[in-house]
Every structure is written in structure tokens, then in C-alpha cells.
Amino acid sequence: MVHVARAGLVTEFSNQLSSQVISSAANHNILFKISSNFSPNKTIELFFESDFDLSEINYTDLDFKDDDVDLNLGAVPGAGSDSNIGVSVAGQTITLTQNDTDSVAAGSIIRITIGTNADYQVQGDKQIFNPSVAETYKISLSGTIGDYGTISVQILNSDSIGMQAQIIPQLSFKIRNTADTEDNNACSLGTITYFGISQCSYRLAAETNANSGFQIFIKTDGNFRNETNYIANIAENSQVTEGLEGYGLAITAGNGLIEEGDFNDDETPISTGDVVLIKSDSVYNYTQGDLNTSSLITHKAAVSTQTKAGAYGQQIIYSILANY
Structure with a gap:
């Protein structure tokens, strides 16, 4: 065998x-x-x-x-x-x-x-x-x-590696024309007559990768004025009305943005102290040409027969703060 x-x-x-x-x-x-x-x-x-x-x-x-x-x-x-x-x-x-x-x-x-x-x-x-x-x-x-x-x-002392990275904080802010085709730093109300309302508009475009978004502040350097006279601000909770002297601001915020405080109604007076105009509570992205990602700002003025003639002007000052 x-x-x-x-x-x-x-x-x-x-x-x-x-x-x-x-x-x-x-x-x-x-x-x-x-x-x-x-x-x-x-x-x-x-x-x-x-x-x-x-x-x-x-x-x-x-x-x-x-x-x-x-x-x-x-x-x-x-x-x-x-x-x-x-x-x-x-x-x-x-x-x-x-x-x-x-x-x-x-x-x-x-x-x-x-x-x-x-x-x-x-x-x-x-x-x-x-x-x-x-x-x-x-x-x-x-x-x-x-x-x-x-x-x-x-067999190893360690089978893992500690990874670290940093994302650079980013914040941008632009003032754009109403079509969002170019930057803009002027807004003209033209000739104001007592039988109409004059207005001009522009856009605010902001973006950030800050976890809690951003705040845009607004203030003025004083009344809408000339050397001796000024056009009165409208009262809060009112509107610029044809034939009545008054000056104010209206805002249409971009998608996902919040109109803050008194600015969440139609028209609002502007103060000389910093006030939050709009904000985002999270990361926000602006896309040039997409009007839904920027905010439309409109200044409106009306005069009465008693408003004195002359050239009037005012500086609007914006600032932005990221909330990391």
C-alpha cells in the first residue's frame, strides 16, 4: 500500500x-x-x-x-x-x-x-x-x-496622524450699481421738485466665510444739507411723500440676509451713529450678477413748496464686521 x-x-x-x-x-x-x-x-x-x-x-x-x-x-x-x-x-x-x-x-x-x-x-x-x-x-x-x-x-507606536489645517478668514464688501455690473460710489437724486419723489439706488455686496456671518453698519456725516439748510429726515414708521419735505432710505435685502431694526420696514431715516442695516447669521456667498445675493439700497427725497433751493449733499458711511 x-x-x-x-x-x-x-x-x-x-x-x-x-x-x-x-x-x-x-x-x-x-x-x-x-x-x-x-x-x-x-x-x-x-x-x-x-x-x-x-x-x-x-x-x-x-x-x-x-x-x-x-x-x-x-x-x-x-x-x-x-x-x-x-x-x-x-x-x-x-x-x-x-x-x-x-x-x-x-x-x-x-x-x-x-x-x-x-x-x-x-x-x-x-x-x-x-x-x-x-x-x-x-x-x-x-x-x-x-x-x-x-x-x-x-506593530507601531502609533497608527494615526494628527491633521491640522487653517482656513483663512475672508470678508469682502463692495458698493455696486443697480445692475451689479460695476463698482459705484455715487448716488444722485437729481433735481427734486415738490410734485414728485426723487430717488437713486445702488447695491451692497458682501460675503464672508465667518461662521456667524457679518453685520453691515450705516451712518451719515450729518443731515442731507447745504451750507445753511437741510432736508428733514422722515419720521420712523412713515414714508417719503410727494409734496412733503422728507428724506429716507429703503432696502431690499438679498436672499438669506436680515434687515435689522427700523430698516425692516419700507423707508427709514438715517442717523449719524453706527446702526446695523443688514446682517447674515452664517457663511454668506455673493455671486456677481446674481441680484439675489446683493442688497438694493434706495434713497428717496421729496420737498415742499417751503423747502429752500440750493445744492444739497451728504456722505453715507458703511462699515462691515465679520462674526467669527
């Missing part, structure tokens, strides 16, 4: 660890292709080089897949078809013993998961602890199956 012994090097041998940090608990995902049959009562032994700590794991912390099909595991090998593959852990070695009936064919892909990633039959709750010194360690495969192989795993 001639006995034929089959043995060979396992291929596609790999091990993926959930952590490669020294002394940390880790799951293992071991993969290999056997060149011999894993036949009844044969063993596969996985040996972990010294300083790996296997003392807490048992068969409930392992899964064994044959070509992605889970096989049953137990503390001892079973009797009969589809019974348990026995799992024992002693020192640095995990031994898997086939039951007395079944066989896993040569050429099969075996996947052994160890740790909390084992979830067939029972959820694994223990892991293997990594060595305490950072260097390369070996894990080898042998057993009465006759196959053999060795892989290396790198």
Missing part, C-alpha cells in the same frame, strides 16, 4: 488588524488559500510570535469561513456532518481541528476572523492584544493539514 502525502505552501496569506498600535486590543482578519484538503481530524495551527497576548480569546471569538460560507465552531471537534470544528487556544497557538466527517477542499479560500468582528453563532467580545514593542512580528501557519506559511505584521 502506498501512502500519498500532500503538503504545500498556502497562498494569498494575509492578516488585516483593526489596530497596529503597541499593547492595544485588535481584531484579526486572516485570509489564506489552502493547497491540501482540510480533511477529518486534521488540524490547522496559527502561531503568533511571542508578546502577542491570546489569553482572553476562545472559540466564541472566532469565525471560520470556507469560500465565504460560515462553518460551525466549538470548544472540541464534533461528530458527524456539519458538526463543529474544534478550537483551542494554548499559549501563542490557536489550533483548529476538523470534525470526524467533513472536509474542506484544497484550493479553498479560508477566512478566519478573530475578535469582536466574529459574529457567526456568537458575537465575539474578546480580542488579541498586540505586543508592547514596536517592530515586525511573524504569524505562521502549520498543522497536520500539511500546509504551511508565514506572514509578517508591523
Whole structure:
């Protein structure tokens, strides 16, 4: 009688660890292709080089897949078809013993998961602890199956890197013409007559990457005036009216912007102290030419028959504050 012994090097041998940090608990995902049959009562032994700590794991912390099909595991090998593959852990070695009936064919892909990633039959709750010194360690495969192989795993002082970055704060503010085609720094009411309302308009365009947005403030350098006279501001909660002396401002804020305080109605007098005109409560983007992302400002004036003739003027002063 001639006995034929089959043995060979396992291929596609790999091990993926959930952590490669020294002394940390880790799951293992071991993969290999056997060149011999894993036949009844044969063993596969996985040996972990010294300083790996296997003392807490048992068969409930392992899964064994044959070509992605889970096989049953137990503390001892079973009797009969589809019974348990026995799992024992002693020192640095995990031994898997086939039951007395079944066989896993040569050429099969075996996947052994160890740790909390084992979830067939029972959820694994223990892991293997990594060595305490950072260097390369070996894990080898042998057993009465006759196959053999060795892989290396790198244990590290740290497997992570602290990332840092800074985003440069940005804030921009422009005064634009009503069509938003060019910058503008003048607004002419032209000739004001007592039988009409004169008005001029421009746009305020602002954007920022500040987390809490921005505030745009407005103030004047004084009344709308000449050397001796001025056109009176309208009263709050009123409107510029034909034939009645009055001067005020109206605003149509861009999408997502908030008209603040007294400016949230139709027309409002402008004071000589800084007052919030509009604001954004978050990052805001202005797109040139998109009128929905800028705010339309309209100055309106009316005179009566008693308003004195002359050339009138006023400086409107804007400022912007980002809220980081």
C-alpha cells in the first residue's frame, strides 16, 4: 500500500488588524488559500510570535469561513456532518481541528476572523492584544493539514496622524450699481421738485466665510444739507411723500440676509451713529450678477413748496464686521 502525502505552501496569506498600535486590543482578519484538503481530524495551527497576548480569546471569538460560507465552531471537534470544528487556544497557538466527517477542499479560500468582528453563532467580545514593542512580528501557519506559511505584521507606536489645517478668514464688501455690473460710489437724486419723489439706488455686496456671518453698519456725516439748510429726515414708521419735505432710505435685502431694526420696514431715516442695516447669521456667498445675493439700497427725497433751493449733499458711511 502506498501512502500519498500532500503538503504545500498556502497562498494569498494575509492578516488585516483593526489596530497596529503597541499593547492595544485588535481584531484579526486572516485570509489564506489552502493547497491540501482540510480533511477529518486534521488540524490547522496559527502561531503568533511571542508578546502577542491570546489569553482572553476562545472559540466564541472566532469565525471560520470556507469560500465565504460560515462553518460551525466549538470548544472540541464534533461528530458527524456539519458538526463543529474544534478550537483551542494554548499559549501563542490557536489550533483548529476538523470534525470526524467533513472536509474542506484544497484550493479553498479560508477566512478566519478573530475578535469582536466574529459574529457567526456568537458575537465575539474578546480580542488579541498586540505586543508592547514596536517592530515586525511573524504569524505562521502549520498543522497536520500539511500546509504551511508565514506572514509578517508591523506593530507601531502609533497608527494615526494628527491633521491640522487653517482656513483663512475672508470678508469682502463692495458698493455696486443697480445692475451689479460695476463698482459705484455715487448716488444722485437729481433735481427734486415738490410734485414728485426723487430717488437713486445702488447695491451692497458682501460675503464672508465667518461662521456667524457679518453685520453691515450705516451712518451719515450729518443731515442731507447745504451750507445753511437741510432736508428733514422722515419720521420712523412713515414714508417719503410727494409734496412733503422728507428724506429716507429703503432696502431690499438679498436672499438669506436680515434687515435689522427700523430698516425692516419700507423707508427709514438715517442717523449719524453706527446702526446695523443688514446682517447674515452664517457663511454668506455673493455671486456677481446674481441680484439675489446683493442688497438694493434706495434713497428717496421729496420737498415742499417751503423747502429752500440750493445744492444739497451728504456722505453715507458703511462699515462691515465679520462674526467669527
